[in-house]
Every structure is written in structure tokens, then in C-alpha cells.
Amino acid sequence: MILLISTFITLQAPITDMDEKSNIEKWNAAEQIWIWQPLIDAVVWVESRGDTFAFNEKEMAVGAFQIRQCRVDHYRRLTGLNYTLEDFFDYDLSREMFEYFARDKTFKQAAKDWNGSGPLTEIYWKKVKTFLYGNN
Numbered sequence: 001m002i003l004l005i006s007t008f009i010t011l012q013a014p015i016t017d018m019d020e021k022s023n024i025e026k027w028n029a030a031e032q033i034w035i036w037q038p039l040i041d042a043v044v045w046v047e048s049r050g051d052t053f054a055f056n057e058k059e060m061a062v063g064a065f066q067i068r069q070c071r072v073d074h075y076r077r078l079t080g081l082n083y084t085l086e087d088f089f090d091y092d093l094s095r096e097m098f099e100y101f102a103r104d105k106t107f108k109q110a111a112k113d114w115n116g117s118g119p120l121t122e123i124y125w126k127k128v129k130t131f132l133y134g135n136n
Helices: 037-048 069-079 085-089 091-102 107-115 120-133
Strands: none
Touching: 037 091, 037 107, 037 120, 069 085, 069 091, 085 091, 091 107, 107 120
16 A cells, blocks of 8 residues: 655745746646745735634634535536535635645636635735735
């Protein structure tokens, strides 16, 4: 039996506005290096202020990443993993899901897609971007 272990490394680099620029902020699956920690921190702050036990009764969203049932169902269909909504109070599992959906996207694309669709995602991106880059 062969056991494969993936390691994620967080690289610390100066944060610059990476809206639609190069692939520098993307997940590099070939090397398995995750360089998006700043985006993860920003999304978690905007979603829940970092509260892993957050619960939004109106949207039925849970955890630090504020995951809803429709996202769990989509993730389950794509991965075959049989998680329940309650499982996503777990930060590491939620981060794993976020990473899955964020791969091969820019910071802006990943944040807006995480939030949903439509014009309100631009407002969401502005909140995330403010956390990332300040008020510039």
C-alpha cells in the first residue's frame, strides 16, 4: 500500500493588488504550493470575523467560511466526498473546500465565486480587497 502525502506551504510575499494580473496568486498544483493565505484570511474575516462556530440563521451558513448547503451539495457532486453541512464548522475542512473551488483562479475570481453570482459579488470583492490591500 502506498500512502501519498501532500504538503501545503504558505509563502510570505508582499501583498500587491492582483486583481487580474499574472498567475502569481494561483494554486500551482504541479508543485503543490498554496500561496493564497492572504486571500483565505480576508475571506474568513469578511464572512465570519474568523469565528469557526459562526452560524447565519437567515442563510443557514456555517463556520468561518460561511458555507451553505448548496455549496456542500455541489462539492459532494464534484468530489464524491460525503460531507454534511455541520461538518463545515471544522476550519480545516472548510479551508479544503475553499481551496478546491479557488484553484486556477485569480484572487478576484475566487472571492467573487465564493460569494455566489450576480452584481453583489462586486461589493463582496471590495470588502475582501479592502482587507487585503487597505483602502487604496
